[in-house]
Amino acid sequence: MQLTVNGTSHSFEHSPSLAQLLETLSLTGKRVAVERNGEIVPRSRFAETLLADGDQLEIVVAVGGG
Amino acid sequence: MDNLIIAGKPYSSRLLVGTGKYKDFDETRRAVEASGAQIVTVAIRRTNIGQTAGEPSLLDALPPSQYTYLPNTAGCYSADDAIRTLRLARELLDGHDLVKLEVLGDPKTLYPNMVETLKAAEVLVKDGFKVMVYTSDDPIIAKQLEEIGCVAVMPLASLIGSGMGILNPWNLQIIIDNAKVPVIVDAGVGTASDAAIAMELGCDGVLMNTAIAGAQNPVLMASAMKKAVEAGREAFLAGRMPKKLYSASPSSPTTGMIGK
Numbered sequence: 001m002q003l004t005v006n007g008t009s010h011s012f013e014h015s016p017s018l019a020q021l022l023e024t025l026s027l028t029g030k031r032v033a034v035e036r037n038g039e040i041v042p043r044s045r046f047a048e049t050l051l052a053d054g055d056q057l058e059i060v061v062a063v064g065g066g
Numbered sequence: 067m068d069n070l071i072i073a074g075k076p077y078s079s080r081l082l083v084g085t086g087k088y089k090d091f092d093e094t095r096r097a098v099e100a101s102g103a104q105i106v107t108v109a110i111r112r113t114n115i116g117q118t119a120g121e122p123s124l125l126d127a128l129p130p131s132q133y134t135y136l137p138n139t140a141g142c143y144s145a146d147d148a149i150r151t152l153r154l155a156r157e158l159l160d161g162h163d164l165v166k167l168e169v170l171g172d173p174k175t176l177y178p179n180m181v182e183t184l185k186a187a188e189v190l191v192k193d194g195f196k197v198m199v200y201t202s203d204d205p206i207i208a209k210q211l212e213e214i215g216c217v218a219v220m221p222l223a224s225l226i227g228s229g230m231g232i233l234n235p236w237n238l239q240i241i242i243d244n245a246k247v248p249v250i251v252d253a254g255v256g257t258a259s260d261a262a263i264a265m266e267l268g269c270d271g272v273l274m275n276t277a278i279a280g281a282q283n284p285v286l287m288a289s290a291m292k293k294a295v296e297a298g299r300e301a302f303l304a305g306r307m308p309k310k311l312y313s314a315s316p317s318s319p320t321t322g323m324i325g326k
Contacts, residue, residue: 006112025115031125032113033158035150040157058112060154062124064094065109065140066084066226066275 001053018049021057032059068299070271072105072248073164073196073217075134079104080265081295082136082250084275088284091127097278098128100288107136107166107273110155135159136198138166143179145169145186152190165190166220166252168200176226180207184214191215200252203237205244212247219245220252220273223264227276229256232263242268258287258294265298266306 003010003021018041022028034041035058041049051057069076083103088094098106106128137155139148152165167186171179180202190197191214198218199211208219221241224230231254232238242249248270255261255274264272272295281287 006115008115025113027113030113031123031158033110033154035154038150040153042157058154059115060110060158061113062108062135062137062155062158063111064085064088064091064124065111065138066086066107066279 001051003051003054004056006057006059012051015050015052017047018051018057019046021051022046022059025059027059030061032061034059068303070248072198077104077134079292079295080271080299081261081292082107082271082273083278083288083291084273085124085128086275087279091122091124093284094124095127097284097288098133100285100292101278102292103133105134105136107138107275109140110137110151110158130159130162134164135162136164136166137162139168139186141170142168143170143173143182145182145189148182148186149189149193152195153193156195163194164196164198164217166198166200167216178202178222180204184210187211187214187216198250203234203241205237205240208241208249209244212245216247218248218250218270220250222253223251223260224254226253227280228254229277229280230254231256231260232267235263235267238264238267238269255291258290261291261294262298262301265295266301268302271295 001012037056069078070080079102081101081103082105083098083101084107085094139151142148142151148169169179169182169186171177178200187197187199197216198220199216200220201208201211203221211219224233250271250273251264251269252273255277261272278284278288
């Protein structure tokens with residue numbers, strides 16, 4: 001299955017949960033916010049959110065800005 | 067206590083600072099500390115996938131427990147992108163709802179797109195956000211943004227990152243006279259005197275980033291800006307003397323001169 005994460009395509013053999021995806025990306029425990037297909041996924045639901053083929057994900061952090 | 071009150075919350079500092087363009091997080095932290103700012107703007111961006119674990123983050127340098135974060139929508143060119151960005155910011159910052167809305171219209175000048183800004187402001191206010199809004203210095207638009215429910219209007223003094231200073235004090239004056247919410251000059255300040263002029267006009271605060279981060283010595287400039295904002299505020303409160311082309315009233319006594 002294919003996921004698009006921050007505009008880049010990623011392949012997975014099985015459908016991961018959002019929490020598993022974040023672990024794969026070394027983002028577990030980091031302060032991030034996630035939008036899945038245009039909808040915010042609350043942090044409390046990362047573990048139970050199963051990702052599906054073709055999902056578009058945006059994972060963001062706070063950075064310096066004016 | 068002469069506090070700046072935004073959405074019911076008092077702040078003793080009237081200087082708000084951005085956190086971009088510094089050479090590293092240590093410099094960011096030292097400059098923000100020297101500025102005395104309590105509200106700091108941050109941008110929301112995609113994570114750098116594959117970055118080394120344990121890499122320092124802005125949140126480590128400026129703990130959200132010590133500063134009021136003001137997530138912005140810098141780089142957004144449509145109402146939709148700005149709204150999505152701030153919803154992500156609210157989730158990222160645990161429900162924090164004080165935000166800076168800016169919708170740009172032109173990548174060359176970074177002039178704001180006020181049609182899209184008005185659209186986004188309507189949606190965000192209805193969605194429960196406390197919106198501090200970057201705006202052109204059009205007094206009518208500024209008033210409309212206030213009527214929509216924005217908690218502060220933030221007109222440009224000149225273009226973002228230009229350092230050109232206060233180019234249209236007359237428009238700022240009209241915006242200040244009409245506003246019932248805080249007016250904060252956002253963008254265009256280049257040096258300390260610009261910040262003082264904005265405050266002397268009666269602005270409630272000044273927001274800046276490049277004027278500090280782009281100085282040769284950002285930490286020293288941050289300290290200068292702190293003093294300029296305080297000095298300008300005190301001068302405004304004190305009420306300046308009227309301007310006259312010349313005065314027939316010298317400061318020293320006209321009587322008791324020797325030899326007369």
